Amino acid sequence: MxxxxxxxxxxxxxxxxxxxxxxxxxxxxxxxxxxxxxxxxxxxxxxxxxxxxxxxxxxxxxxxxxxxxxxxxxxxxxxxxxxxxxxxxxxxxxxxxxxxxxxxxxxxxxxxxxxxxxxxxxxxxxxxxxxxxxxxxxxxxxxxxxxxxxxxxxxxxxxxxxxxxxxxxxxxxxxxxxxxxxxxxxxxxxxxxxxxxxxxxxxxxxxxxxxxxxxxxxxxxxxxxxxxxxxxxxxxxxxxxxxxxxxxxxxxxxxAGWQRELDKPSHTPETEEYGIGSFVYERVRPFHPSRLMDWMSSWPEEVVRAKGIMWLATRNDFGQSISQAGPSIQFGPSGYWVAALPEAEKNEILSEEPELREVWHPRHGDRINKVVFIGIELDRQRLTDSLDACLLTEEEMALDWQSFEDDLPNAEAV
CATH class of the missing domain: 3.40.50.300 (P-loop containing nucleotide triphosphate hydrolases)
Structure with missing residues (x-):
């Protein structure tokens, strides 16, 4: 009309x-x-x-x-x-x-x-x-x-x-x-x-x-x-x-919602409407590949969308991209960590991106786990605790990380 x-x-x-x-x-x-x-x-x-x-x-x-x-x-x-x-x-x-x-x-x-x-x-x-x-x-x-x-x-x-x-x-x-x-x-x-x-x-x-x-x-x-x-x-x-x-x-x-969450200066949870919420899981410690694979095989049903970067102990030079939507989970190498690059190339990137220096870890450089989770009735604490349990323990941090079994996808690509 x-x-x-x-x-x-x-x-x-x-x-x-x-x-x-x-x-x-x-x-x-x-x-x-x-x-x-x-x-x-x-x-x-x-x-x-x-x-x-x-x-x-x-x-x-x-x-x-x-x-x-x-x-x-x-x-x-x-x-x-x-x-x-x-x-x-x-x-x-x-x-x-x-x-x-x-x-x-x-x-x-x-x-x-x-x-x-x-x-x-x-x-x-x-x-x-x-x-x-x-x-x-x-x-x-x-x-x-x-x-x-x-x-x-x-x-x-x-x-x-x-x-x-x-x-x-x-x-x-x-x-x-x-x-x-x-x-x-x-x-x-x-x-x-x-x-x-x-x-x-x-x-x-x-x-x-x-x-x-x-x-x-x-x-x-x-x-x-x-x-x-x-x-x-x-x-x-x-x-x-x-x-x-x-x-x-x-x-x-x-x-995209996941990108906006990652770009926020702080990750304070917002008020949820209809039980729909999001949060960013962030840790400067690598995942144990076997425990992470077990966690991913029983993916939490309440998570609708997840996207981010993961640090896997057995693939210390490469960040791993994770992208999940419903029952589809994609996981694999996303590129070199800056910390793993030759010294000259690393210094050049750090000079061009001063914000990277601000989050640079003295031992691990830019290696980090940073994943956005969007879901319905998310139990943030339970999810965080379950992911924390997949990280290397203090004892494992001192071991040879390449000795850990790694059956996650695309291991041969790195």
């Missing part, structure tokens, strides 16, 4: 997109079935004269989403354009196509806005990167002709927890982007949530208010920066996802 306020908002979007300036772009991401196409159709039918070009990406040979948008009647057949990109993903195999088509549409000079619907198994970061640097091989600089305005992620309120806890891979569901795509569904969900400007929680009419508020609380903890909008049947105000000028690559890259 048209209102004076919505018409005014759409006029503001037009003002931000004259032909003499880079044309603004909104990218819709979200897992399969979340409602991206429904939202796109709703926006196209409620844009009050805004001239829009649409790019729709679908992995299948037949672009079903494009057919739905065409049938939805939101695009003018004479003045607007629908570009279909099928049988591939714009974040990898069809990236060149995305570059060329977006440049072509922007340079035609007859559109006020470009809307891109990414495939349901696409990750938003590679798509955003396409707009932020010059592709020298193709000779295309999208930033000269268009401006990434808003990254939107659509979440299915009804199926979120089912998908989150499924433990399935995209291959298990025959949804892989390519033959080597071994990603887990939950990791894709988290990637899409943690990199966006606007989170649309769709299908809210299918979920009770208490469950909805609880899910909203989790999403706000996972992605505290994004604007969160509730929607039913994909009905959102076009100005909520277009012409927001919210996107900034550096800001978006550091906006």
């Amino acid at each position: 048209r209102t004076l306020e919505s018409e005014h908002q759409m006029e503001k979007i037009k003002d931000h997109a004259p032909h003499t300036k880079p044309i603004p772009v909104t990218v819709l991401s979200g897992y399969l079935g979340a409602g991206k196409t429904t939202i796109l159709n709703h926006v196209l039918n409620n844009r009050q004269g805004l001239r829009v070009a649409v790019i729709v990406n679908d992995l299948s040979e037949v672009n079903i989403d494009a057919e739905l948008i065409r049938d939805g009647g939101g695009l003018s057949r004479t003045t607007e354009t629908l570009v279909e990109m099928s049988n591939g993903c714009i974040c990898c195999t069809l990236r060149e196509d995305l570059l060329r088509e977006t440049q072509r549409l922007a340079m035609e000079g007859r559109f006020d806005y470009i809307l891109i619907e990414s495939t349901g198994v696409g990750e938003p970061v590679p798509v955003a990167q396409t707009f932020t640097y010059v592709d020298e091989e193709l000779g295309i600089d999208l930033s000269a002709v268009c401006r990434l305005d808003t990254m939107v992620t659509v979440v299915d309120a009804y199926r979120f927890w089912h998908d989150f806890a499924s433990g399935e891979t995209l291959m298990d569901r025959s949804q892989e982007a390519h033959e080597h795509d071994t990603r887990e569904v939950v990791d894709l969900l988290i990637d899409q949530i943690e990199f966006c400007d606007v989170l649309v929680l769709n299908k809210c009419d299918l979920v009770g208010e208490a469950e909805l508020a609880h899910l909203e609380g989790v999403l706000r903890k996972l992605q505290p920066r994004a604007r969160l909008i509730r929607a039913e049947s994909g009905k959102v105000n076009p100005s909520d996802i277009m012409g927001t000028s919210l996107f900034d690559f550096e800001t978006a890259s550091a906006s």
Whole structure:
């Protein structure tokens, strides 16, 4: 339904997109079935004269989403354009196509806005990167002709927890982007949530208010920066996802809840809403590999998300990255500790990063365990005590650390 306020908002979007300036772009991401196409159709039918070009990406040979948008009647057949990109993903195999088509549409000079619907198994970061640097091989600089305005992620309120806890891979569901795509569904969900400007929680009419508020609380903890909008049947105000000028690559890259927790100067626990909380586990002492592996094999169910760096006694030169989302746990080398580098290189880094000197340990340098835990009804003390029990004891600190058994993943890589 048209209102004076919505018409005014759409006029503001037009003002931000004259032909003499880079044309603004909104990218819709979200897992399969979340409602991206429904939202796109709703926006196209409620844009009050805004001239829009649409790019729709679908992995299948037949672009079903494009057919739905065409049938939805939101695009003018004479003045607007629908570009279909099928049988591939714009974040990898069809990236060149995305570059060329977006440049072509922007340079035609007859559109006020470009809307891109990414495939349901696409990750938003590679798509955003396409707009932020010059592709020298193709000779295309999208930033000269268009401006990434808003990254939107659509979440299915009804199926979120089912998908989150499924433990399935995209291959298990025959949804892989390519033959080597071994990603887990939950990791894709988290990637899409943690990199966006606007989170649309769709299908809210299918979920009770208490469950909805609880899910909203989790999403706000996972992605505290994004604007969160509730929607039913994909009905959102076009100005909520277009012409927001919210996107900034550096800001978006550091906006995930775990990153914000690590960046805080202090880690004082905040007031919890709906039992959803977070804390940072930080210790300057290495983990015993066998005890840590036992701990990880019985991962606390209340932990929804964990991310950080771990110090493993048997891999003293390399920090270990840990990333957990639901039943998916990824663990492996993340790079050299600065303290393990040759003296000249180490001193150069310390001179360039004086803040590192402030936390430098006289014996262990920058080696540290620093992991963010986000969860529901977290027992911080119990979690802390159980992790402390995995650290080397005073007696073990004096032993040969390489003598400890290490069966954790990627040991051969270090």
